Amino acid sequence: xxxxxxxxTQSILNKFPQKDKSNLIQILQAVQEKDSFLSPEAxxxxxxxxxxxxxxxxxxxxxxxxxxxxxxxxHSIRICLGTACHVQGGDFLLNAIKSELDIxxxxxxxxxxxxxxxxxxxxxxxxxxxxxxxxTIHSRMSVIKxxxxxxxxx
Amino acid sequence: xxxxxxxxxxxxxxxxxxxxxxxxxxxxxxxLKNIYIPTLCWLENLVPYGGCRLCIVEIKNMRGYPxxxxxxxxxxxxxxxxxxxxxxxxxxxxxxxxxxxxxxCLVCKDKNDCTEYMHTTRxxxxxxxxxxxxxxxxxxxxxxxxxxxxxxxxxxxxxxxIEPERNNxxxxxxxxxxxxxxxxxxxCSEERNSEVLAFTQRGDATIVGxxxxxxxxxxxxxxxxxxxDVCPTGSISEKMGKWVGLPDKSTETTCLFCxxxxxxxxxxxxxxxxxxxxxxxxxxxxxxxxxxxxxxxGDIVHHPDRVLNPLIxxxxxxxxxSWKEAISFTAGNLKQYVGDKFxxxxxxxxYLEDNYILxxxxxxxxxxxxxxxxxxxxxxxxxxxxxxxxxxxxxxxLDSIKDTDTILIIGSxxxxxxxxxxxxxxxxxxxxxxxxxxxxxxxxxxxxxxxxLIFKNGEELLLLHTLLSVLLRNKNGEETKNLKLQxxxxxxxxxxxxLGISASQVNSAVxxxxxxxxxLILAGDGILRGSNCIDSFNALYNLQLLQKNPDNCxxxxxxxxxxxxxxxxTGLNPGLLxxxxxxxxxxxxxxxxxxxxxxxxxxxxxxxxxxxxxIGKDGIxxxxxxxxxxxxPDLSGLKFFVQQNMFLTGISKxxxxxxxxxxxxxxxxxxxxxxxxxxxxxxxIKAPGETRTPWKTLSxxxxxxxDEGFKIRNxxxxxxxxxxxxxxxxxxxxxxxxxxxxxxxxxxxxxxKHTKKEGLEYNYFHYSGNDLSTLIDDIKKIKKG
Numbered sequence: 001x002x003x004x005x006x007x008x009t010q011s012i013l014n015k016f017p018q019k020d021k022s023n024l025i026q027i028l029q030a031v032q033e034k035d036s037f038l039s040p041e042a043x044x045x046x047x048x049x050x051x052x053x054x055x056x057x058x059x060x061x062x063x064x065x066x067x068x069x070x071x072x073x074x075h076s077i078r079i080c081l082g083t084a085c086h087v088q089g090g091d092f093l094l095n096a097i098k099s100e101l102d103i104x105x106x107x108x109x110x111x112x113x114x115x116x117x118x119x120x121x122x123x124x125x126x127x128x129x130x131x132x133x134x135x136t137i138h139s140r141m142s143v144i145k146x147x148x149x150x151x152x153x154x
Numbered sequence: 155x156x157x158x159x160x161x162x163x164x165x166x167x168x169x170x171x172x173x174x175x176x177x178x179x180x181x182x183x184x185x186l187k188n189i190y191i192p193t194l195c196w197l198e199n200l201v202p203y204g205g206c207r208l209c210i211v212e213i214k215n216m217r218g219y220p221x222x223x224x225x226x227x228x229x230x231x232x233x234x235x236x237x238x239x240x241x242x243x244x245x246x247x248x249x250x251x252x253x254x255x256x257x258x259c260l261v262c263k264d265k266n267d268c269t270e271y272m273h274t275t276r277x278x279x280x281x282x283x284x285x286x287x288x289x290x291x292x293x294x295x296x297x298x299x300x301x302x303x304x305x306x307x308x309x310x311x312x313x314x315x316i317e318p319e320r321n322n323x324x325x326x327x328x329x330x331x332x333x334x335x336x337x338x339x340x341x342c343s344e345e346r347n348s349e350v351l352a353f354t355q356r357g358d359a360t361i362v363g364x365x366x367x368x369x370x371x372x373x374x375x376x377x378x379x380x381x382x383d384v385c386p387t388g389s390i391s392e393k394m395g396k397w398v399g400l401p402d403k404s405t406e407t408t409c410l411f412c413x414x415x416x417x418x419x420x421x422x423x424x425x426x427x428x429x430x431x432x433x434x435x436x437x438x439x440x441x442x443x444x445x446x447x448x449x450x451x452g453d454i455v456h457h458p459d460r461v462l463n464p465l466i467x468x469x470x471x472x473x474x475x476s477w478k479e480a481i482s483f484t485a486g487n488l489k490q491y492v493g494d495k496f497x498x499x500x501x502x503x504x505y506l507e508d509n510y511i512l513x514x515x516x517x518x519x520x521x522x523x524x525x526x527x528x529x530x531x532x533x534x535x536x537x538x539x540x541x542x543x544x545x546x547x548x549x550x551x552l553d554s555i556k557d558t559d560t561i562l563i564i565g566s567x568x569x570x571x572x573x574x575x576x577x578x579x580x581x582x583x584x585x586x587x588x589x590x591x592x593x594x595x596x597x598x599x600x601x602x603x604x605x606x607l608i609f610k611n612g613e614e615l616l617l618l619h620t621l622l623s624v625l626l627r628n629k630n631g632e633e634t635k636n637l638k639l640q641x642x643x644x645x646x647x648x649x650x651x652x653l654g655i656s657a658s659q660v661n662s663a664v665x666x667x668x669x670x671x672x673x674l675i676l677a678g679d680g681i682l683r684g685s686n687c688i689d690s691f692n693a694l695y696n697l698q699l700l701q702k703n704p705d706n707c708x709x710x711x712x713x714x715x716x717x718x719x720x721x722x723x724t725g726l727n728p729g730l731l732x733x734x735x736x737x738x739x740x741x742x743x744x745x746x747x748x749x750x751x752x753x754x755x756x757x758x759x760x761x762x763x764x765x766x767x768x769i770g771k772d773g774i775x776x777x778x779x780x781x782x783x784x785x786x787p788d789l790s791g792l793k794f795f796v797q798q799n800m801f802l803t804g805i806s807k808x809x810x811x812x813x814x815x816x817x818x819x820x821x822x823x824x825x826x827x828x829x830x831x832x833x834x835x836x837x838x839i840k841a842p843g844e845t846r847t848p849w850k851t852l853s854x855x856x857x858x859x860x861d862e863g864f865k866i867r868n869x870x871x872x873x874x875x876x877x878x879x880x881x882x883x884x885x886x887x888x889x890x891x892x893x894x895x896x897x898x899x900x901x902x903x904x905x906x907k908h909t910k911k912e913g914l915e916y917n918y919f920h921y922s923g924n925d926l927s928t929l930i931d932d933i934k935k936i937k938k939g
Contacts, residue, residue: 042368051601052349058365059352069366111469 002041006036010047021050028061037068070108071113075134075153083120084128093129094118096143100150113153163229168236176815180233181209191235192244192298194251194386195335197222200344205336207247208298211235219243245302250883251333253293255311255387259287260299263305287331288396289388292336295333313486316361322370323932324449325382325392329361332389338381340363343441347580347602350375354931362389374598377936378570379448383431390711393932394452395421395428408825408835409447410503410716410818411921414552414574415827416443420451420819420838427452427819427839444573445936446926453930454921455817460800462843465812472802472812477844484811487794488520491776497524497765500726501781501922504848505823507872509717511849511864512780513700513725518750519861521664523737523759523932524774525728527721528781528923529714529916531763535728536687537722539890540711541734543695546889550674550708552578560670562663564694565614569598570780571918572712574826575676588666592617593680594908605663609653610908615686618693619899620649624664625930627699637696637894644899648771652902673698673707679714679916692895699894712829713919716818720826724876729758733880734888749879752861779805780848781922798851801924814845817921821847823869832882 012030016023024046030043038061040054047054061067079085079094094105097116101109108115122130127139129154131146161176167189174183179202180229194206203222210219214232219240222233234240253262259265287293318328322799336353339362343349350373354363357777362719364373366733382390401421410414421428423856454460464480465472471822475483488496500509516525553560555578568576578650583589583602591603592614600606609617623641626634650657667673675697681690694709701707713719731754735742738756747754765774766783769791776794782803789808797806798813806812820841825833841847846854849872856864866872876882919926919933 043365048601053352054365055352055354055363056343056349058363059354062354090211147562 002039005035005039005041006045009042013045013049016049019050021052022058024050024052024060025064028039028057028067031068037071039071068106069108070115071112073108073112075114076132077114077116077150078119078122078132079116080120080122080128080130080132081118082125082128084125085121085130088128090129092125093131093141093143093146097146097150114150156879157482163227165227165230166232168234174227176227176229179223179225180211180220180225180227180231180751181211183227184222184233184235189235191222192301192923193223194294194298194333195337196343197337197384200337201544203336205334206251207245210243210247211241212237212240214606224230236556241302245304247400248295248298248302248304249307249309252299252304254312254314255331255333256286256294256311256313257299257307258311259290259664261304264403273845285676287388288326288391291400293388294386303324317707319369322375323935324377324379324394324395324445325390328389328391329363330389331387333387334360335386336362337384338390339379339388341384344382346376346378346577347584347804348374348376348378351381369599376573376598377445377449378442378573379431379445380442388475389633392429394449398423398426398428401480403426403838405836407819407836408522408827408833408837409443409451410825410835411450412444412572412574412918413713413716413828414572415716415829415831416447416574416827417833418443418447418451421472422839425839425842427455436788442574442577445933448554449932450921450926451817451819453932454800454924454926455819457476457929459802459929460842461802461812461814462845463814464844467810467812476733477846480811480813481851481854481858484796485855487810488776488796488855489859491794492519492521494522494524494759495773495775496520496522497760497774497777498522499765499777499779499781499783500525500526500527500721500848502529502718502721503818503922504721504780505717505818505821505825505869506724506832506876507823507869508722508780508848509721509726510724510872510876511852511866513751514730515852515856515864516778517725517746517754518752518863519756519856519859521752523728523755523757524764525726526762527718527726528762528779529920531682531687532685532763533687534722534727535763536691537680537719537727538730538734538736539688539691540713542888543691543709543711543891544830545884545886546892547705547708548697548884549710549828555579555674556582556587558582558587558674559581560666560672561674561676562590562592562667562697563599563603563676564618565591565598565682565684566593566599566676566678566712567680567918568676568678571678571714571916575710575712575828579676583700585829588670590663590666590738592663596715605659605666606664607653607655609655609892612908613653614681614684615690615693615900616649617653617655618690618697619644619897620646620653620660621664621667622693622696622700622897623649624660625668625697628668631698633893636701636899640897648902652906667697667701668703671703671706673701675707675709676712677709678712682711682713686900689898692897695890696897704892708767710828714916716827717825719828719830720824723749723826723880728764729760732876734886780925784917784920784923784925798848799922799924800845801929803924813851814843815851815922816841816845816847820845821869824873830884 011029027046043054043057044098047057050057081090102111103116105116122132129141131138162173163176164173170186176646181191192208194208195203204221211222212234213220295675316329318595320326325786338349342351351362353360382392401423403422405420409418418430420430431452446486463474464477466483490830500512513525516522580602589603590605591600592607623644626638698704698707729737730739731742731746737758741755743754766787768774777792778796780798783805786804789805796811797809798815800815821840822835822837827833831898853864927937
């Protein structure tokens with residue numbers, strides 16, 4: 001087990017000594033804040049502490065889109081699928097990038113370079129379709145342009 | 155759930171007046187009065203879920219269409235369960251459910267002719283039909299489509315394209331067929347307290363699954379099979395009997411693997427076992443069963459390696475023989491070993507009838523007291539003590555476990571050895587019963603305990619003495635004076651040190667025990683198979699007597715095999731005649747000498763281990779074993795060795811004759827279970843090939859020896875004889891006194907090594923000594939996991 005994850009999880013769990021399973025979501029949020037995702041190890045620890053199964057915790061966590069189950073990549077790609085971007089072909093971008101990086105939304109590439117997710121609107125609909133990589137907004141994207149931009153990231 | 159007041163109220167269902175108990179739901183009321191309301195997600199004994207919406211009804215003065223499974227009845231309520239409006243709505247609901255379930259088979263125009271002509275759209279040389287669902291015919295969706303007369307679904311088929319999982323032991327998962335009724339998820343958490351399955355993801359991506367999609371083994375599945383039994387579709391389907399079709403017979407019998415003796419329904423088609431579980435048409439079996447009861451019977455009965463003919467050894471080779479040849483060969487040889495040179499080892503998985511004849515044959519024909527069982531307890535006196543205990547405090551039923559307020563579990567690996575008792579413990583835990591778990595290592599039970607005392611290996615006696623000495627601190631009576639004296643040398647702090655448990659943990663456990671009004675102690679193999687078992691027994695007995703009201707408390711001894719108690723009761727024990735009658739007692743000896751018409755020897759025979767260790771000169775020269783002796787002992791010194799078993803095993807290489815035997819499903823008889831109840835079993839299928847039950851073999855042998863008194867027609871004859879000679883109502887006066895038993899304090903040893911696990915390493919996955927993990931691949935997989 002990853003020692004760092006084990007330690008951060010344990011220090012969070014120590015704040016919830018009453019072992020009440022209604023604290024589950026609070027614990028998950030705290031763990032994600034520290035580790036930036038929910039690892040199998042962390043879920044295992046929480047399961048032992050609250051005496052609920054890992055499956056149960058996973059079921060609760062996957063219900064909420066705020067919880068991530070993969071470590072973030074060095075760069076985050078956010079494809080906008082708001083109304084304007086969708087009309088302008090945002091889902092084409094998403095599908096192209098999925099097959100290019102061989103991951104689906106919510107996942108991270110094997111080399112840890114990119115993580116991919118979809119967002120509902122980035123607030124610049126006039127520039128649709130847009131893609132946000134880290135903190136940069138790339139406007140009027142096309143599949144070819146996006147691939148070129150991704151090549152520029154290390 | 156509403157609190158039931160026990161009062162009856164009057165309601166109207168479909169314009170008819172009924173009186174029903176207050177606090178139940180509309181659905182329960184309707185079922186009580188035999189009025190059908192369609193359901194998919196509802197299951198008896200589970201908390202109502204309200205997921206499928208098919209049980210919608212109309213209730214006067216209530217808005218819309220409430221669902222019957224979650225609406226409690228109210229006085230003067232008027233319910234309509236069937237109307238044109240309801241039917242249209244239910245059809246719509248079912249069509250929506252079906253839009254995500256491959257439904258061609260449900261609405262196919264040819265479905266009525268399908269079974270007869272088996273036509274298919276594919277061009278194949280055999281008439282196969284086009285059924286692609288293993289559960290065809292045993293599907294609640296099919297039933298509902300028929301009931302609601304749906305002939306077409308207006309929604310397009312949405313195939314979810316989820317890859318079926320076929321790498322799990324025992325069952326396949328195909329979530330493309332899943333309708334998300336949640337029965338499996340709920341039975342796994344509510345009934346089995348296992349929580350392996352959960353709804354993951356959300357919306358149209360929702361799927362039943364495990365954490366991170368790991369396998370069922372990794373997720374901690376105990377393979378009880380409850381989810382298979384409750385699935386209304388073919389999403390979870392058992393590998394055994396898949397595609398075989400519907401059973402033509404369902405036989406209710408008793409499982410023999412552990413001492414609980416669950417009632418099981420064995421479904422068979424022709425002479426083939428299809429599966430074990432609930433009856434067809436009745437999907438839930440509230441008592442529940444476990445991995446061994448559910449999956450093992452079919453696999454061992456139809457095992458390809460099963461021996462079906464008697465075998466006689468010629469040099470290195472086995473030669474198939476007829477029963478006549480094998481019997482006369484064996485009888486001729488056994489004649490030379492009459493007396494103490496002969497030993498008999500029976501199986502705790504055989505019936506009372508078989509084991510009674512085993513001991514009768516050994517004592518009467520072979521004139522030997524060397525009698526024991528395969529998985530004999532290291533100290534067979536413990537059985538006598540347990541019997542006496544049960545005469546003093548009659549055993550409680552498993553259903554009363556929930557009525558106790560505190561449970562002390564000591565030296566037990568219950569989730570493996572007795573999963574059904576473990577199930578009751580978990581339920582009791584959830585309902586607030588205080589659980590103290592004492593074991594040399596953590597296991598599944600410890601997560602269902604309030605106080606887990608993980609002590610050093612082999613120190614169970616010290617733990618019990620420590621608990622006793624703390625309990626005695628507040629007792630001043632005359633009756634405890636002796637006990638106090640015997641335990642006065644025990645120093646609390648050094649005892650805790652040696653046990654490796656903190657003083658506060660011990661004290662809190664003692665507080666739970668002394669506060670209890672209804673204590674239940676479960677003693678597992680860690681106690682019973684330990685070298686100090688008699689001393690531990692005494693300590694446990696004293697613990698019970700120190701309670702405020704000992705009559706409300708009980709100790710349950712978790713004997714490992716199905717008929718271990720019964721085997722000992724029928725006299726399959728070196729020192730005991732049938733009915734737990736000591737052989738060194740003159741009165742017993744005379745009674746049985748008269749009955750068997752011989753002069754019995756009053757010296758106890760050799761136990762299983764003594765027999766195996768005394769093979770050779772002046773010891774055992776001939777052995778008869780029913781089953782396999784675990785651990786592959788060296789039996790090369792035997793001059794004549796007979797084995798009767800289902801399979802050729804490690805010890806078969808020493809055997810001179812091998813008789814093929816029946817399994818517990820191929821014959822009938824009785825067992826005595828952990829509640830000391832006599833449970834009858836039924837024959838499910840015909841014995842295959844030339845297999846014979848143990849009593850039949852021995853009666854043939856006895857007649858060939860020759861000896862009178864073995865002309866037995868059927869097992870009922872044997873049971874009658876046993877009944878007439880022993881007290882099967884257990885009204886014996888052979889009781890323990892209700893005063894504390896002496897305890898023996900062990901001296902402390904500094905730097906003592908705690909390595910041995912004693913009884914806790916015991917292999918519960920065996921049938922008559924045959925290791926199930928070598929016979930069945932899927933058992934091997936789960937044992938590794």
